[in-house]
Amino acid sequence: MNDFTFLLPTKFVFGRGVTDRVGAELAAAGYRHALVIYGQGSVIRTGTLDRVLATLDAEGIEHTELGGVRPNPEVGLVREGVALARECGADLVLAVGGGSVIDTAKAVAVGVPYEGDVWDLFAKRAKIVAEGKLPVTCVLTIPAAGSESSASCVISNDELKLKRGLSSELHRPVVAFMDPELAFTLPAYQIAAGVTDMIAHIMERYFSSVGPVPVTDNIACGIIHALVEEAPRALADPRDYDAQANIMWASTLAHNDIAGVGRNAVAGGRAGGWECHGLEHELSAHHTGITHGAGLAVVFPAWMRYVWRSAPERFLSFGRSVFGIEPVDAEADGVDVTPEEAVADAVTATIDELQAFFVSMGMPRTLGELGVTADDIPALLETLEQNKGAVFGDLQPLTMDDARAIYESCL
Incomplete structure (x- = not known):
């Protein structure tokens, strides 16, 4: 066995109905404005997004939404998210979805304090900085990528036909809400x-x-x-x-x-x-x-x-x-x-x-x-x-x- 460093700061809230506890947990942690990121429609069709937003409203947490994340998430939407987070003054990025959505949220979170193009981080032209980086939380709807507590983030750049990973302990979400009942509707x-x-x-x-x-x-x-x-x-x-x-x-x-x-x-x-x-x-x-x-x-x-x-x-x-x-x-x-x-x-x-x-x-x-x-x-x-x-x-x-x-x- 080799020497290793293992860090796992993520809090897991796991079980039936935990989707309805999102707002209470985040309010208790002091968050006041969430940039909510989601995919291309399934969380809307199933009512999951509305459930999450209702819990934020109940606790007086403001929220701004950004939808449209696709599988194999693309840097263009990340750039939109960075600009939106800065504009609305979000103090938290909340992903509602699977690995693609969570990775998009992670990329937005580290892109906010960086003055250049967020793709520079994935191209290794710049390094992630902790100061000003937004915390990430997630409501997991698709078990697969493990992004809910991993140090990984993978983003595509269609123009360059590149798909690159960026690893950092700063990527790990602070809270992951894991409700297995959300997987009941998966194909x-x-x-x-x-x-x-x-x-x-x-x-x-x-x-x-x-x-x-x-x-x-x-x-x-x-x-x-x-x-x-x-x-x-x-x-x-x-x-x-x-x-x-x-x-x-x-x-x-x-x-x-x-x-x-x-x-x-x-x-x-x-x-x-x-x-x-x-x-x-x-x-x-x-x-x-x-x-x-x-x-x-x-x-x-x-x-x-x-x-x-x-x-x-x-x-x-x-x-x-x-x-x-x-x-x-x-x-x-x-x-x-x-x-x-x-x-x-x-x-x-x-x-x-x-x-x-x-x-x-x-x-x-x-x-x-x-x-x-x-x-x-x-x-x-x-x-x-x-x-x-x-x-x-x-x-x-x-x-x-x-x-x-x-x-x-x-x-």
Whole structure:
């Protein structure tokens, strides 16, 4: 286990009906004017936005609204939010939605005190400053990204065809309201993509170059195992409260760093090389209609097949802990197989099982299903190198030739 720094300042208000407690909690904390950010209509259709605004009105908290956040949120709306927050004098940014909405709120919050273009922060031309940065709170409606307590924020720039992440402890929301009943109206595809994203967040950390870290590894695999069990229940009956509650809490644990402590190569850093997120971000930056979790469902198994020989024991451990898959013992099982073949078969079975689970939820198996063709790959590689460099990754550093091979294997 490596040295690590773990900070989690977010207060979680979790359970049935907590949506109706937003105003009271924020008023008790002294907030007086909220910039409320939301998406493209679902929170309006379901009445969730009105419920939240009513709680603010009841406590005398002023509010200004900004809607229209799309999946794979774009910097243009962030710029609007920064200007609006300054104009209305907001002392808080309140996101009502999923990861895209929360990431937009995070970007607005750090953009307010910065005098230049907020994209400079994502382009690493400027640094986030704490002074003047607005606090963020959220009402989570879509369990997936883990943005409700993560230090991450991902924003796209359509003009540049770039999608970039910006990590900072300052991003973590001060309060997250988590009402599993809000997930009852989610489409099956959104549930499935969300669960895939959660599993990917955990696996990015699990498959780091650091050796076994038993406590953290068991937390990681335990969450994934629970998701494999709970997702089919939620898909069969979206109003299954316990299934939705477990998935919602797993969303938080998957990306607040608890599943990676001690697996970080640098003290204070995040565990893992985030190779698959890097590969997928290019897909959804160039094809903004691709749901992030759907892209990951294709990319992650392909990456695993490409790199597993760099750390076979890590992949065997994953298969054993999550799916109960062990290499056969030639002598004990009476089969004619070498130890090397037994390991390869077990790892392949593990990857097959993971991909089969994704597909069983309705996720794609190939990039072709998402409308991506071989002709798209050169453009993907161009922006991938801009974002990640000529070589990137941790478990097995990848060149652009490696990335090309992985993309091609996904078609």
